[in-house]
Structure formats: C-alpha cells, structure tokens
Amino acid sequence: MKFKRTERIGAIVKILSDHPNKIYTLSYFTEKFNAAKSTISEDLLVVKNVFEKLQLGKVITISGAAGGVKYIPKTSIEENQNFLMELCEKISSPDRILSGRFVYLIDLIYDPSVVAKIGKVFASNIDYSEADCVVTMETKGIPMALMTAKAMNLPLVIIRKDIKVSEGPTLSMTYVTGDNSKVQSMSLPRKALKPGSKVILIDDFMRGGGTIKGMTQLMNEFGADVIGTGVFITTSTPEEKLVEDYISLIEIDTRDNEIIVKPNLKTFKDEYRTEDIIEDVLDEIEDEIN
Numbered sequence: 001m002k003f004k005r006t007e008r009i010g011a012i013v014k015i016l017s018d019h020p021n022k023i024y025t026l027s028y029f030t031e032k033f034n035a036a037k038s039t040i041s042e043d044l045l046v047v048k049n050v051f052e053k054l055q056l057g058k059v060i061t062i063s064g065a066a067g068g069v070k071y072i073p074k075t076s077i078e079e080n081q082n083f084l085m086e087l088c089e090k091i092s093s094p095d096r097i098l099s100g101r102f103v104y105l106i107d108l109i110y111d112p113s114v115v116a117k118i119g120k121v122f123a124s125n126i127d128y129s130e131a132d133c134v135v136t137m138e139t140k141g142i143p144m145a146l147m148t149a150k151a152m153n154l155p156l157v158i159i160r161k162d163i164k165v166s167e168g169p170t171l172s173m174t175y176v177t178g179d180n181s182k183v184q185s186m187s188l189p190r191k192a193l194k195p196g197s198k199v200i201l202i203d204d205f206m207r208g209g210g211t212i213k214g215m216t217q218l219m220n221e222f223g224a225d226v227i228g229t230g231v232f233i234t235t236s237t238p239e240e241k242l243v244e245d246y247i248s249l250i251e252i253d254t255r256d257n258e259i260i261v262k263p264n265l266k267t268f269k270d271e272y273r274t275e276d277i278i279e280d281v282l283d284e285i286e287d288e289i290n
Contacts, residue, residue, distance in 0.1 A: 003033050004073075016047070016071035020123075020218070021153035044069055054077065057182050073151050075124040077265075083117055084249060084263035091233075091252065091261045101254045109140055109232070111205055118232060118249065119147025122202065125246035125247055126228040128152045132197040135159065135219065137186065137211055144232055145202040159215060163187050171221055175214025186214055188222070195223035201246075204264065205230045209242035216243065234264070 003011070012029065029040045049057040055076040061069050075083075087108065096104040108114050122144075135157045136145030142158060149156040161184065164168050172187035193199070201215050213223040216226050229246035253260040 001034060003035070005043065008033050009046055012043060012047050013050075016069070019153065019249060020057075020071050020073050020151055021060060023068045035151070044148075059167040060209055065081065072202075074122045075121050076259040080121060081263065081265065083121070084265070087114070087144045088250060088261040088263055091150055091250070092259050092260045094212050094259065097254060102188070103149050103231070103254065103259060104251065106140070106202070110143055112143075115147045115152075118144045119149075121249060122148045122247075123151035126200055126230055128154065128200055128228060130198050131200050132229060133157050133193070134202055135215065136202045137161075137215060141202060141204040143206060148200070148202050148230065153278040154200070157188070157192050157199070158217065159186050159188050161186060165187075167191075169243075173214070173221065175210060177210040177218065184214075186218060188218060192220045193219075193224050196226045197222070197224040201226055201229040202231075203229075204232045204240065206234045206243075206246075206248065208238055212246065213242040236260075 010028075011033070012086045014286055015024065026037050026040055033040070035043075040122045045059075048061075048094050051057050051059050051071070051091075055074065055078075057074045058105065059069055060072060061067070076247070090108065091105070101142075131152065131154055133155045134145055134149040134152060135158045136142055138161060145158075146156050147209055158256065163172060167189040169190045170187045171190060172185055174183055174185050176183055179187075199219055201212060203212055203215075206212060210231060212231070215231075231242065231246055231248040233252055234241075234248040234252055248264050250263055251264050
C-alpha cells in the first residue's frame with residue numbers, strides 16, 4: 001500500500017512521540033510505508049523542522065549501522081514558565097493548608113495531565129543519556145516518576161516502605177527524615193537493580209532531604225550510581241538540605257495561614273532559558289508577592 005506524504009508524516013510523528021528515545025531505523029519506515037529511503041529522509045527532515053520550530057522536542061539522526069532517528073522530548077522556557085506559574089497559582093490557595101502546616105497536593109500529583117507535564121520537564125532538564133532506570137519512593141511520587149520514566153523511555157523501580165513477600169529477597173535499611181524527627185525504613189527487592197546501574201531519583205516533596213539521602217544510600221548498597229535527582233516541590237526551610245545536586249520545580253514556604261509559592265526556574269538547563277527571561281520572570285514573582 002502506498003501512502004501520501006501527509007499520511008506518512010502524521011504516522012511518523014505519532015510513532016516517535018509515543019516512543020521517546022527509541023531508535024527507529026530508516027528501514028523500519030521504508031518497510032512500513034513502502035517508500036524509498038530518500039523519501040523517508042525527506043519526511044523526517046520535515047518532522048524535525050516542525051518539532052524544533054514549535055519547540056516540541058528534538059528529532060536526532062544517529063549514524064552508523066545501528067543508527068536511525070529518535071525523538072527526545074524537550075520543554076521551552078515559555079512552556080515551563082506558563083505551566084509552573086499555573087501550578088503555583090493553584091497551590092497558593094489558603095484552602096490547601098492543612099494542620100501541621102502541610103499543603104494538600106493529592107489532586108495535582110494524581111492528575112494525569114499534570115504529572116505527564118512534570119515528567120517532560122524533568123526529562124528536559126536531567127541528563128539521562130547513560131541512565132538505566134528511574135527510581136522513586138512509594139506512594140505519592142509514583143505518578144510523576146512513572147511519567148518521567150515514560151518521557152525518558154526507561155523502566156521504573158519503586159522503593160517500598162514495607163517488605164513485600166511476593167517480591168523475593170529484599171534489602172532493607174533505615175533512614176532519618178530531614179527534620180530528624182522520625183526513623184523510617186525502606187526496602188527494595190534484590191532483583192530490582194543490577195550492580196553498576198545508573199539511576200535517576202524522582203520524588204514529589206522535599207523538606208530537609210532525608211528521604212532522598214536515604215534513597216541514595218540504598219542505591220549505594222545495590223552498587224548503583226545516582227546520576228540525577230528531580231524533586232517536584234521543595235520547602236524554603238531548612239535552607240541547608242541533606243543532599244546536593246538536585247533540581248526542583250517549585251519552592252514553597254508556609255507562614256501562619258499564608259502559602260508563598262514560586263517556580264524554581266534557575267534549575268533549568270541553559271539551553272532552555274536565557275538570563276534576561278529568568279530575571280523578568282523572577283521580578284514578576286517578587287512584585288506579586290510584595
């Protein structure tokens with residue numbers, strides 16, 4: 001069956017966007033569309049240009065016998081700004097403050113459209129080129145970690161708080177929460193990670209960094225190397241965290257019955273931001289707070 005160019009291009013966009021970071025050979029497309037390699041190359045060039053012009057991501061050509069093309073999701077500074085500002089506005093509602101100065105976030109972190117976008121933002125700003133998997137801690141971090149794993153096209157590994165008999169031999173350890181108020185445990189099946197694995201840690205919330213530090217120590221017990229860490233929300237206090245080298249998307253502070261929320265745009269890679277835009281956005285945020 002022969003396909004028109006518009007049909008081929010539409011199908012290529014669908015295939016690449018549904019399977020990010022997966023390499024497709026030219027032969028795959030020539031066989032699927034019954035077209036010459038030169039024709040497919042022209043189609044891919046059109047797709048590449050459209051994705052870049054609309055800042056939808058990058059289509060990369062890989063040379064060599066095992067080469068082909070793959071799609072890498074990317075988010076622009078404007079897209080990040082609009083998305084995070086919208087989230088900050090929702091989180092800032094006084095109705096979200098719970099007893100103990102906690103903030104209600106369940107409706108956001110279990111919203112598929114929100115966590116899918118969070119996953120793309122993490123994938124755009126964490127170098128996962130050598131990563132083997134994404135790791136998170138149950139339970140609230142699972143949705144955004146799953147979407148991050150999907151955007152990175154990596155498997156997801158979930159650290160549990162309790163041992164599951166059905167998962168076989170398990171390594172468990174204790175850790176101290178960031179405010180040193182609790183000693184908790186975490187466990188991971190021995191078969192979940194291979195020694196020497198390189199992992200990306202994703203979590204939903206960080207106050208002092210105790211959970212992330214515990215996850216890092218657990219990875220060390222498995223002989224795994226943490227090469228990137230992403231946190232959805234961090235608190236402004238304590239200022240000194242137990243971990244370093246992480247990115248967070250939103251910073252939050254609660255004072256009495258007031259919630260101060262702002263996007264953490266400075267964590268974004270240089271290729272997705274310019275200093276002038278960052279300064280303008282931060283000035284706008286300061287004006288709104290004051």
